[in-house]
Each structure stands twice: as C-alpha cells, then as structure tokens.
Amino acid sequence: MVANEKLPHPEREDIELTAVLFALSDEARLALVQQLKEGPMDMANCSALDPNAPKSTRSHQVKVLREAGVIISELHGRNRRLTLRRDDIDARFPGLLESVLQEESALQE
Amino acid sequence: MVANEKLPHPEREDIELTAVLFALSDEARLALVQQLKEGPMDMANCSALDPNAPKSTRSHQVKVLREAGVIISELHGRNRRLTLRRDDIDARFPGLLESVLQEESALQE
DNA sequence: ACCATGGTTCGATAATAGTTGAACTGTTTG
DNA sequence: CAAACAGTTCAACTATTATCGAACCATGGT
Numbered sequence A, B: 001m002v003a004n005e006k007l008p009h010p011e012r013e014d015i016e017l018t019a020v021l022f023a024l025s026d027e028a029r030l031a032l033v034q035q036l037k038e039g040p041m042d043m044a045n046c047s048a049l050d051p052n053a054p055k056s057t058r059s060h061q062v063k064v065l066r067e068a069g070v071i072i073s074e075l076h077g078r079n080r081r082l083t084l085r086r087d088d089i090d091a092r093f094p095g096l097l098e099s100v101l102q103e104e105s106a107l108q109e
Numbered sequence C: 001a002c003c004a005t006g007g008t009t010c011g012a013t014a015a016t017a018g019t020t021g022a023a024c025t026g027t028t029t030g
Numbered sequence D: 001c002a003a004a005c006a007g008t009t010c011a012a013c014t015a016t017t018a019t020c021g022a023a024c025c026a027t028g029g030t
Helices: A017-024 A027-036 A055-068 A086-092 A096-102 B017-024 B027-036 B055-068 B086-092 B096-103
Strands: A071-076 A081-083 B071-075 B080-084
Touching: A017 A027, A017 A055, A017 A081, A017 B017, A017 B027, A017 B096, A027 A055, A055 A071, A071 B071, A096 B096, B017 B027, B017 B055, B017 B080, B017 B086, B027 B055, B027 B071, B027 B080, B027 B096, B055 B071, B086 B096
Parallel strands: none
Antiparallel strands: A071 A081, B071 B080
16 A cells, blocks of 8 residues: 555556656666665655755656656655656566666766 | 768767667657668668658658667668667667567557 | 645746758769 | 759757746654
8 A cells, every 4th residue: 555646657558668768868867767776765865866956856857757657756754755666667668677777877977 | 881971970889878768769769760670771761750751850850869879871872771770789788779679569559 | 733844836937859941962863 | 964862951940848946735843
C-alpha cells in the first residue's frame, strides 16, 4: 500500500519510449536517475538536483521524469521520496536502463 | 575510403549520451532509426521520413540524428545514403541501441 | 493551533526546437 | 552545358520547454 499518491504516475503499459528518452536526454535529469540507481532517495538529499536552483525548477525536473514513468515520487514524511521504476522500465524496454546507467559521464563533468 | 564527407559527423569518442537520447526521443527520428537497422538506405527511399513533408523538414530530422552521432549521411550518387552508426553507438553505450531497436511501437502507430 | 519545512502549482518570460519556403550546391542524365 | 534531381542552408515564424518568483498545500514538531 503506497502512501498518499496525489501526483499522477503512468501505468507501466502506458510508459512511452520517446517520453522516457526525452526525460533522460537532459544532463540534470540523467544525473538524478544515475543517483537513484543506488536506491530511493529523498528529493531534498539529491545532490544531482542543484541545491542552488529554486525549488520550482527542481520540482519541474522531477515532474518530467515522473510523468515519463521513469521515477515514482511519493510522500514520505514531509519529503518526496524518489524511486527509480527499474522493474517497469526493464519490463517495457529491456536493457535500456542498464545501458544508460552504465554511463558515468553525466555525473563526472 | 568514404566518399565526399562534407557534412560534419562527431568522432566516436565525442558522441554524447544526452544528445543521442534527445535525437531518439522524437517519433519520426526513432522510426527512421528503426528503419535503418536493416541496413543503409537512401534518404529518398526512407518511408519513415514523411514524403509529404517539405524537404527542408526531412533534412532537419536527418541533421539532428547525424549531429548526435546516430547516423552517417554520405553522398551516394545524387542521394544521401543513411547508415546507422551501430558500431560506434555500441562501443560508447553498450546495449542502448539494441534496447531501443527492439521496440516496435514507433513503426506501428 | 501555530510555524517551519519541503514541495507543488501558476503565470510570466526566456531559451530552445521544429517547420517551412526560397535560394543555393552538387550530381546525374540528356 | 542545361535541365532535373536530391538535398542543404538560411531566415522568419511557430511551438514546445525551461526557469523562476510568488502563492499555495501538506506534514511534522512544538
């Protein structure tokens, strides 16, 4: 039972490849996904989301990933806990996440 | 020896993941890449490039894929022969193309 | 109940991307 | 060499995305 799911997430079968690719085609969003491969994180702790940026900007980046079906964003205390939808993406597009997550350059430069 | 290479193509090591993902995040461009997995094709014969669209539009779509390093566009007679850079993409991002090319939906709907 | 925290939403503006016609380039064919 | 063909480039326009401040909303702590 997932707590308080107010923000819409696409069902697995509604996840579209082009939307996923687009969501991942941004350095910042890709870096965030890289960070989430280790496990769920609270949004406030994600260093990949520039802490200097306004929160509306951070919220927007997360929204794009969420609406594409790449991550789940659920209420957890007063934070948002972000979880990579690894199973769903793997089921829809086998091998895609693995190949993207291998790449380290997004975090380095 | 490749014939008459006037248009710039990035070197293998300069191909960026985000640029590739972005190039593939468009239905039309993805469909073109799907079509090219069978082998090189002349631009004029690619049904994935809407034949009703103006040629400047088709040229633009090809340009995005070329500049991202996804395809090679070389002069071949009075056509452009398009070739998927499978080896280069595989070398840079192993598994990525395979996972994207498995997906059929782009050609179907 | 109040306040601080962490985030969302809205609306405006800036930046980036796509579309297209017209003019131009290179190549084949007559 | 001229016309036709295939495509590129340019410039103007449209459309989509991103950024950001301000107002708002829910939760946790006191």
